[in-house]
Amino acid sequence: MTVTNEAEKQARVDALLVQGKNVYQPLYNYPHKPAIGPLRPCLDRCRAVEEAMGDNIEGRKLWDAGCSLGYNTLYFVDRGMIGRGSDIDPRNVSLCQEIQLYTPGSATFVQEELSAETCAQIAPGDFDYAFFFSILHHIVQNKGLKHVQGMMQMLTERIPVLFVELALKSEIPPPGYTWDTYLPDEELAIFETCGALDIQLIGHFATHVGPVPRPLYRVSRKNGGGTS
Numbered sequence: 001m002t003v004t005n006e007a008e009k010q011a012r013v014d015a016l017l018v019q020g021k022n023v024y025q026p027l028y029n030y031p032h033k034p035a036i037g038p039l040r041p042c043l044d045r046c047r048a049v050e051e052a053m054g055d056n057i058e059g060r061k062l063w064d065a066g067c068s069l070g071y072n073t074l075y076f077v078d079r080g081m082i083g084r085g086s087d088i089d090p091r092n093v094s095l096c097q098e099i100q101l102y103t104p105g106s107a108t109f110v111q112e113e114l115s116a117e118t119c120a121q122i123a124p125g126d127f128d129y130a131f132f133f134s135i136l137h138h139i140v141q142n143k144g145l146k147h148v149q150g151m152m153q154m155l156t157e158r159i160p161v162l163f164v165e166l167a168l169k170s171e172i173p174p175p176g177y178t179w180d181t182y183l184p185d186e187e188l189a190i191f192e193t194c195g196a197l198d199i200q201l202i203g204h205f206a207t208h209v210g211p212v213p214r215p216l217y218r219v220s221r222k223n224g225g226g227t228s
């Protein structure tokens with residue numbers, strides 16, 4: 001890429017950064033200083049999830065739902081996975097598409113709403129792993145706990161391993177947000193209707209929201225669920 005092209009790209013990235021609601025994530029492999037810094041890091045979660053995945057992730061298919069600026073998708077694409085990031089916010093998807101060329105490998109980013117309707121379109125074998133990091137509380141608020149329980153039922157039947165980072169009812173959301181009032185007391189209630197699952201706690205991770213760290217779980221079906 002020529003210097004002019006690179007300067008134009010940087011200007012486009014900065015323009016997208018300043019026009020959005022927030023800058024949630026760092027820009028993976030982006031070689032310039034972004035106009036706005038991130039609300040929270042991602043490397044801590046990526047390292048923990050990578051360890052939980054074990055070896056043999058090359059060529060595995062990953063779906064990162066609510067991918068924000070694509071950090072988590074691109075981290076694993078950089079390690080050989082085939083990544084699909086989706087987000088409801090078109091500005092986030094544009095940013096992902098702007099920065100994805102700094103990471104070799106196979107990454108696709110699409111604008112898409114995560115809902116029971118989109119989950120119903122997934123077929124077994126489409127993905128080996130899926131991430132739902134700090135997104136499900138928004139859907140519990142907008143569509144209700146039963147809707148999300150139905151989603152989790154479909155997802156655990158169709159994708160061998162899910163990693164979920166869950167907001168907690170005990171958090172105090174930033175001004176203007178009220179998702180805490182919609183959340184169940186017990187965060188794993190979203191899996192209550194799924195039948196037998198193997199749920200492992202991977203760790204707790206700090207957020208910009210407040211002092212309460214969020215749990216991140218690895219979820220697979222008992223009896224044969226999971227990838228080897």
Ligand SMILES: C[S@@+](CC[C@H](N)C(=O)[O-])C[C@H]1O[C@@H](n2cnc3c(N)ncnc32)[C@H](O)[C@@H]1O
Pocket residue numbers: 024025042065066067068069072086087088089092112113114115132133134135138139165
């Ligand atoms: C709190 S951020 C978390 C970002 C990222 N998953 C992480 O943990 O680093 C939530 C993201 O989910 C997206 N989002 C919220 N509701 C969504 C939905 N129903 N479908 C798809 N994306 C959604 C937002 O645009 C935002 O990028």
